[in-house]
Amino acid sequence: MRRSLTFIEGTMYAGGRVPVNVVAGVKILGNISEENLHHALAKVQDRHPMLKTNVLEDETNIPYFVTQKLIRKIPVRVLPRGNDEDWKKEYTNECLTAFDCKNGPLVRLVWLKSDHVSDLIFVGHHCICDGKTVLNIIDETLRLLEQPDIEIGTYDTFSSISDFIPDTIKNNKINRLTAAVIARLARLALMVVSLKKEVKRENPYLIHWKLNKEESAALLEKCKSEGSTIHSALCVAFLKAYQSVETIKTHSRLYCAVDMRKFIPDIKNDMTFAFPAMIGLDLKNDKSIDFRMQARQFKEELLTKMEKMEINKVLMYSESLLSSLPQMTKYAKADRGTHDFTLSNMGRVTLKEAYSTFTIESLYTPGTIFPFGNPSTLFSTAFKGEIDFIFSSDEEFVKYQDALVIKSNAMRMLLHAAEPVVVPN
Numbered sequence: 326m327r328r329s330l331t332f333i334e335g336t337m338y339a340g341g342r343v344p345v346n347v348v349a350g351v352k353i354l355g356n357i358s359e360e361n362l363h364h365a366l367a368k369v370q371d372r373h374p375m376l377k378t379n380v381l382e383d384e385t386n387i388p389y390f391v392t393q394k395l396i397r398k399i400p401v402r403v404l405p406r407g408n409d410e411d412w413k414k415e416y417t418n419e420c421l422t423a424f425d426c427k428n429g430p431l432v433r434l435v436w437l438k439s440d441h442v443s444d445l446i447f448v449g450h451h452c453i454c455d456g457k458t459v460l461n462i463i464d465e466t467l468r469l470l471e472q473p474d475i476e477i478g479t480y481d482t483f484s485s486i487s488d489f490i491p492d493t494i495k496n497n498k499i500n501r502l503t504a505a506v507i508a509r510l511a512r513l514a515l516m517v518v519s520l521k522k523e524v525k526r527e528n529p530y531l532i533h534w535k536l537n538k539e540e541s542a543a544l545l546e547k548c549k550s551e552g553s554t555i556h557s558a559l560c561v562a563f564l565k566a567y568q569s570v571e572t573i574k575t576h577s578r579l580y581c582a583v584d585m586r587k588f589i590p591d592i593k594n595d596m597t598f599a600f601p602a603m604i605g606l607d608l609k610n611d612k613s614i615d616f617r618m619q620a621r622q623f624k625e626e627l628l629t630k631m632e633k634m635e636i637n638k639v640l641m642y643s644e645s646l647l648s649s650l651p652q653m654t655k656y657a658k659a660d661r662g663t664h665d666f667t668l669s670n671m672g673r674v675t676l677k678e679a680y681s682t683f684t685i686e687s688l689y690t691p692g693t694i695f696p697f698g699n700p701s702t703l704f705s706t707a708f709k710g711e712i713d714f715i716f717s718s719d720e721e722f723v724k725y726q727d728a729l730v731i732k733s734n735a736m737r738m739l740l741h742a743a744e745p746v747v748v749p750n
Contacts, residue, residue, distance in 0.1 A: 355683025649730030
């Protein structure tokens, strides 16, 4: 295979010299065979075409994927495991360590190892995968550790994003004209902003926490009974929490990362993919609307915007920007964004919990530290009945101490909202 990266893949590639990684992990209780682990990773690599590719660039710096018949094996870095906090250091290190895109596979693994407890930290370049991809690779690896002889198959990746766009859309004169106009306007806009200085992101951080089973269950039940979702409740709680910190200039706006697999049936949940859609939502400053009503409104607005999304045109128009990738990458590193944070909520994760020789004690939610735009992102998953969170940012955008206040205030609002309403006699 030799194909150009899509515009979104190219954006995540970011020139290939800075880390744009997706990191996730699991805490394992029990014994793992090193031989079986390498065997499992080899079968996972054989299954996914994108795990056998490198990224090269043409003379105009436009990147493209190339399949390597003799690709290096997925590397495993083994370290001694001291305590339950060690994974956070390695998780952060892996977010900030770039891949050798020209020579190595775009996935790697860190194994924090002790006698009966292990942390497996999986890392993938964001140009080939998203959080769901990494979770799927974890699932496949663990299943193969238990049953090395099972077959997990393989599949063919797409040759071009245009494969998913119907000819009636691609050949429509108005759509083609619109794509050309968008590309031209983008080039002009990028020329105007080309002199902006890159924002220094020198103090990145991650904050991890979780709700216990009782808190998670209460919040889920309350959201269901009131016609909202945990996703929409998180949106409102964190936007309000931003507003509560006087030292932060808030936009009262966030972006929700939406899995594009919902709109492209040919891309299955167990395939590598890196094409999120970003949907913006704003918090209205209407004091007559309480938290619960705002959460319902956010749920409805997000669903409405998803229903109105014309995915084929989104794909077509985004690809018209491909020639501007180098300039777009430069601009993204100088952009501060007009939103407070991005929410990536992956919901309930269906990893098998118990295996023949080990069990999963904890899941470490997929996360990243972006080197461009506003890097502030809230990641969440639910596993074994507990909602797990990671918030990532940089001191240049949100001070670490302010982020702790945001987290505390948001959790207080969520747990208060989950409390039963007492009706007076």
